Structures are given as structure tokens and as C-alpha cells.
Amino acid sequence: MSSVLNSIDIQYVLGSLIKIALFWVFIMITVAYMVYAERRVLAVMQNRLGPNRVGWQGLLQPFADLIKFIFKEDIIPLSVNKVLYIVAPVVVLVPAMMVLIVYPFGPRSAPLPGGEMLSNMLNNLGNSLGYDWALDLRHVNLFVTNFNVGLLYIFALTSLGVYGIVIAGWASNSKYSLLGGLRSSAQMISYELALSLSVVAILIPAGTLDLVKIVEGQGGTWFGFIPKWNVLALFPAGIIAFIVYLISAIAETNRVPFDLPEAETELVAGFHTEYSALKFALFFMAEYVNMTTVSVLAAAVFLGGWQGPLVGSYPWLGFVWFIAKVFFFLFLYIWLRGTLPRFRYDQLMNFGWKILLPAALVNIVLAAVLGVIFL
Amino acid sequence: MEIIHLLFLAFAALAVVAAFNVILQRNPIYSAIGLIVVLCSLAALFLTLNAQFIAAIQIIVYAGAIMVLFVFVIMLLNVREEEARTDRQKYLKLLAVPLFVALLAEVVVVIRYVNATPPAIPNPNTVSDPATSLGTVESLARGMFTDYVLPFEATSVLILMAIVGAMYLARRESPAEVERIEQALAADSAAETGADGSPHA
Structure with a gap:
């Protein structure tokens, strides 16, 4: 047994655990306040006030909501498949949280x-x-770990989240849940292709799948003032990839204008119709964690991650730049929700398969050709 | 004994338990979930063997794409219990024993006669050229497009043929054909309703 203990690198293991705990708390607080921000910003966009009673300007609202979720009665409908009904929210949330170990929050050392x-x-x-x-x-x-397939690790784990939704829809034994679950998984599978393929075009200038190295490769400027972000690399391949990524990321996380699985006018609440109390909160949290994940990817892969002015002399500033970029994308979600109506289901599928996917494929060829010429 | 060996054993045990779950469950949805667990623990085994790329691809392709389709079909058809007509293929049970013995013999031979010590694995974090270290995308791509380019291309042609075949089988017929099939179906259901005396569910 002692040899097992000796093979453990104490600094690495303990350091990673502490960092995971800190980043986890950070993500959880981000998620909580993302919900609060969404309610307040939407209220402003719709000429209302929004929640402003709990604490100063309603800032304690997320904690009040959490306490409410915990103390609500946890109803398990009689006709559900009990095991799968209980497992489903966990299957959604755990892979969503597991990806945070490769988030590049900031520079090395x-x-x-x-x-x-x-x-x-x-x-x-x-x-x-x-x-x-x-x-x-x-x-x-300022990251937990980096390994040579970090990007694929994120795609692999996010593709597992769909099981939780399918299982929740099926185990609830309700037609709204089943239809919502099927819609949601069909949508996630369709848009996952465009999402991954749009990032493939960026791998040509980046040259690695390691998220930390992708960010490190985006330091410096062109002509002294244009930042060397991948979104501007191999123009116009980078910008096309970014647009395709952004659209499919919103569809992948089931948000407005692609929130068909939760179209309340048709499906009540979609796959989580039968869920209440903390189980519902887990689905809710998973959705926001997934939004954070795609925002982190957008910031790290396309917009230079923690790269920014003065990072060379003040490494901790990188953390601030990174968070600012992630928050920009999170704000974009709210902004879109306040602006756009919902797609129709056939429009959604046609758009994903007939426009986004071919665009992403052609863009890979374009990026490869430009890469051969310019890199 | 290192921690990585313990992880390997744990995930190997999980894979075996889940594999038994696949064949012993009567409800197909549980079998499918068991298969997903098997595929995920195989991915974890690949990770302990320093094959990170294969591990990620294992999850993306098998757990993330193929099994979703399986689960989808099971839920859409709402297959509750194992269907009775599988009993028609009883002779397959007799075939299972010799096939299992053959598989066991194969495993024993591999363990007994193949050189068991693998080459030392260079750590990707310390080797300067990623193409020379095991399990990286670079080394895999180099192998795939140089030494194994012919099998690789042959496989892709095979997959292309499968796709074209599926498209051919599933393609939409001409409008006249569609009308003919619809009429036949309508006549069929009308006949069934008449024979049963009740509308067909």
C-alpha cells in the first residue's frame, strides 16, 4: 500500500483538488448570479423591475431561491420509473461539471x-x-490541468449530457416529457456536429487540441494593433467558424431562439415537466453550467482566452480578461432571449442540417487551403 | 503497484459488471444503459493506458453518437420487455458454448505467448516532439496517414458504401409509388378493422 501512496504526487493531487474546489465554487456562484442577472436584465429590456426585494437590489435572490428549492417537497409521481427518474438529473449535471478541469482560467505559473x-x-x-x-x-x-486532448474531452463529456435528458423524458412516463426529451436530444445531436466541425477549422491555425496551448498560441498582435485571436486567423475562415460556433452553441444549450424542448406553449416544460424541488434545480443548474462551458470555449478558442493587454507583466490580469470575455457571451444569451422569437421545429432542423453543417464543412476546406498558403 | 494500476482494475471490474448487466437485463433500456457504462469505462481504461485521443473518440463516437441512436429507437418504439420471437433462434444458444470456449482460448493464447511487457511510454509532457510520444493526436495521425494509409482508406470506402446503401434503401419513392403504398396500407387497415370487429390500435 505504501508504494501506492508513494506514487502519488502530493503537490499535484492536493493542488488540483484545491483548485477544483475553488473553481467549482466560482462556477456555482457564476451560475447563481447568471440566473439573477438574466431576470434583472430581461426585466430592464421589458420595462419591468425584476426581483429587487431580497437584499440590496435583490442581490441575495439566488440564495433565497436555493433555500426554496431545498425545502420544497420532492414529489415523485407514481407512474415514473423510479431509478431512472432519480438518476437522470445527476447524469445531466455530473458531465457538465466535469469539464471544468480543463477550463483555461489564466496563464501558467x-x-x-x-x-x-x-x-x-x-x-x-x-x-x-x-x-x-x-x-x-x-x-x-491558473487552470486545474492541461492535457493533449482537452478540447475533445469537453466535447466528449458534453455529448454525454444528452442521456440525462433522454432518460428524464422517458422515465417520467408523461407524453410532454417524452416529446420534450426526444426533441431536445434530436436538437443536441444535430447541432453538436456543426459545433464540433466549426472548431475543427480553428484547429488548423491553432495546431493543438490542448486548450491551454490554444490560448497561449493567441498571444501577440498583427501589425501592432490587431490581436492574434483565432477568430481573425485565416480570414475569413476564422470568422465563419465563429459565427457557426455561436449559433450552434446556443442551439446546443437549448436556449432562445432554439428553446424548442422547453416550448411551454406546446410542451408545458419539456423533459423536466414532472420534476420538482431540488431535482428540477439540478436540471436548471446543468443548463446554466453548459452555457458557461460553451461560453468558456468561445472565449478560449476564438477570442484569445486570457490573452489581453498587460498580461505579460501581471499574470492575474489574465483571469480578469478571461472572465470578462466569458461574461460577454453569457450576457449575449440574455440579450438574445430578450430579443428573438422562437424557431419552428422544422425550421430548426433544416437550418442545422442544410445550412450550418455544410457551412462548417466547407469552412474546414477553406481553412485548410488558406492554412497551406499562409501558415 | 501504482495508483494508475488500481484505477485500471477498478474500471476493468466496472466494465465487466456493466457488460453482464447488458445481457442479463430483460428491459432493453437498462441493457442500453449498461452498454453506455461499458463504453465509458473502456474510455477510462484507454486513459490509464496513455491513449487520451482514443479515449475521447471512444466516448464521442460510441457513447455520444451510436448509443444515443440506440436509446432513441428503444424509447420511440417503447419496447418494454424482451420480445418472445427471439425464442425462434434456439440453436444460437447451442452455438454460444463453443464460441465462448474459442474466445477464451484466444485470450489465453494471447496472454501466454505474446510478449507481455509493452514498450516504455514516453510522457507527452516531457517529450519535445509530440509525434514521437504514444497516444497523442500527432503520433496517431502520422501512423494513420503513412504506415496504415491503405487499411485506413479501405475502411473509409467501406463506410461510404454503407452510407450510400442506407440512402438507397431509405430514399423517397416516386409520387406514384408513395400513392400505391398508401392505398395498400389503407386497404390493409380497413380489412383488419373488418376482421377484428374493432378499430386497430
Whole structure:
């Protein structure tokens, strides 16, 4: 057993766990306040006030909602398939949360304030317990891990989320749920193709599937003022890929104007019609986590991630740039919701298969040709 | 013994348990879910063997695409229990025993006679050229487009033929054909209603 313990890199494992916990809390708070922001911004767009009672300007509203969800009665309808009904929300949320280990929040080895003191303290503690940890916390990577297929890892896990929705629709034993689940999964499968293919065109200038390296490759400028972001690379292939990505990302996360699975006028609430209390909250959370994931990908792959002015001298500024770009995309979701009506189902499928998918395929060829000429 | 070996054993055990689940469940939806678990644990096994790209592709292609189609069909047809007509193929049960023995023998031979120590795996994080380290996209692509280009192209032609075949079988008939089939179906259902004395559900 001791050999098993010796094979563990304490610094790597503990550091990763702490970072996962911190980023998890960060994402959860983002999700909570994304819901709040959505309600407030939509209210402004529709000339209303929105929730402004709990705390200053309603800022404590997310916590009030959470407490409400926890204390509500958890109703399990009689005719459901109990095991699958309970498992489904978990199957949706867990893969959605698992992707955060490859989010590139910021640059490598940013200096940790007070890191030297902290590592000395922990090493002394280790020595007094008889271990030689040799921790070095003077610099930290502002991401949990990077590995050579980070982008595919995200696509793989997000493609698993669809099972939760299908299972929820089926296990609920209700026609609205089943129709909603089928619609949702059909939509996710259709748009996943365009989503992945649009990113393939960007892999040609990027040259790697590692998200951290994709971001690192976007440093610097062209002609001194145009940032070297992939969205502008191999013009116009990058910008076409970005547009295709953005549209399919919105469809992939089942949001307005592609929120057919939850079209309340036709399907009540879609696949989660029969869910209540905390189980419903899990679906809700998963939807917002998925929105964060596609926004993170959009920021990291197309808009240079944490790259921005002054990052070279202040690495922690990269975190701020990255978050600003992600929040821009999250705001875009709300903006669209306040602006656009819903598509019809046949329009949605035609658009995905006959326009977006061919556009993404042609764009890969275009990017490859331009790549051979210019790279 | 390293932590990675423990992970390998854990996921191997999970794969076997889930595989039994696939064949022992009577409800097809549980079998399908068991198969998804098998595919995901295989992906985890690939990860412990330093084949990250294969692991990701395993999940994207099999768990993310093919199995979704399976689950879809099972739910749309709403197949509840195993259907009785599978009993017609009883001779397959007799065939299963020799086939299982053959498979077991094959595994034993591979374990016994094939050189068991794999080559040392260079760590992708320390090797400067990713094409030389195992499991990366670069090394896989190099193999696929140089040493194994003929099998690779042959497979793609095979898949193309399958797609064209499926398109041919599923293609829309001419308007006259469609009308003929619809008329035949209408006559069929009318005859059934008459014979049963009740409308066909």
C-alpha cells in the first residue's frame, strides 16, 4: 500500500483538488448570479423591475431561491420509473461539471501572493509529521490541468449530457416529457456536429487540441494593433467558424431562439415537466453550467482566452480578461432571449442540417487551403 | 503497484459488471444503459493506458453518437420487455458454448505467448516532439496517414458504401409509388378493422 501512496504526487493531487474546489465554487456562484442577472436584465429590456426585494437590489435572490428549492417537497409521481427518474438529473449535471478541469482560467505559473510563506509553513508541518512533501507554492497555474486532448474531452463529456435528458423524458412516463426529451436530444445531436466541425477549422491555425496551448498560441498582435485571436486567423475562415460556433452553441444549450424542448406553449416544460424541488434545480443548474462551458470555449478558442493587454507583466490580469470575455457571451444569451422569437421545429432542423453543417464543412476546406498558403 | 494500476482494475471490474448487466437485463433500456457504462469505462481504461485521443473518440463516437441512436429507437418504439420471437433462434444458444470456449482460448493464447511487457511510454509532457510520444493526436495521425494509409482508406470506402446503401434503401419513392403504398396500407387497415370487429390500435 505504501508504494501506492508513494506514487502519488502530493503537490499535484492536493493542488488540483484545491483548485477544483475553488473553481467549482466560482462556477456555482457564476451560475447563481447568471440566473439573477438574466431576470434583472430581461426585466430592464421589458420595462419591468425584476426581483429587487431580497437584499440590496435583490442581490441575495439566488440564495433565497436555493433555500426554496431545498425545502420544497420532492414529489415523485407514481407512474415514473423510479431509478431512472432519480438518476437522470445527476447524469445531466455530473458531465457538465466535469469539464471544468480543463477550463483555461489564466496563464501558467502566476506568482501566488504569500506563496513562499505558505509553502515553508506546510513543508515545516510535513517535516514535523515525518513527511518530506517539498511543496512549492510560489507559482500556480491558473487552470486545474492541461492535457493533449482537452478540447475533445469537453466535447466528449458534453455529448454525454444528452442521456440525462433522454432518460428524464422517458422515465417520467408523461407524453410532454417524452416529446420534450426526444426533441431536445434530436436538437443536441444535430447541432453538436456543426459545433464540433466549426472548431475543427480553428484547429488548423491553432495546431493543438490542448486548450491551454490554444490560448497561449493567441498571444501577440498583427501589425501592432490587431490581436492574434483565432477568430481573425485565416480570414475569413476564422470568422465563419465563429459565427457557426455561436449559433450552434446556443442551439446546443437549448436556449432562445432554439428553446424548442422547453416550448411551454406546446410542451408545458419539456423533459423536466414532472420534476420538482431540488431535482428540477439540478436540471436548471446543468443548463446554466453548459452555457458557461460553451461560453468558456468561445472565449478560449476564438477570442484569445486570457490573452489581453498587460498580461505579460501581471499574470492575474489574465483571469480578469478571461472572465470578462466569458461574461460577454453569457450576457449575449440574455440579450438574445430578450430579443428573438422562437424557431419552428422544422425550421430548426433544416437550418442545422442544410445550412450550418455544410457551412462548417466547407469552412474546414477553406481553412485548410488558406492554412497551406499562409501558415 | 501504482495508483494508475488500481484505477485500471477498478474500471476493468466496472466494465465487466456493466457488460453482464447488458445481457442479463430483460428491459432493453437498462441493457442500453449498461452498454453506455461499458463504453465509458473502456474510455477510462484507454486513459490509464496513455491513449487520451482514443479515449475521447471512444466516448464521442460510441457513447455520444451510436448509443444515443440506440436509446432513441428503444424509447420511440417503447419496447418494454424482451420480445418472445427471439425464442425462434434456439440453436444460437447451442452455438454460444463453443464460441465462448474459442474466445477464451484466444485470450489465453494471447496472454501466454505474446510478449507481455509493452514498450516504455514516453510522457507527452516531457517529450519535445509530440509525434514521437504514444497516444497523442500527432503520433496517431502520422501512423494513420503513412504506415496504415491503405487499411485506413479501405475502411473509409467501406463506410461510404454503407452510407450510400442506407440512402438507397431509405430514399423517397416516386409520387406514384408513395400513392400505391398508401392505398395498400389503407386497404390493409380497413380489412383488419373488418376482421377484428374493432378499430386497430
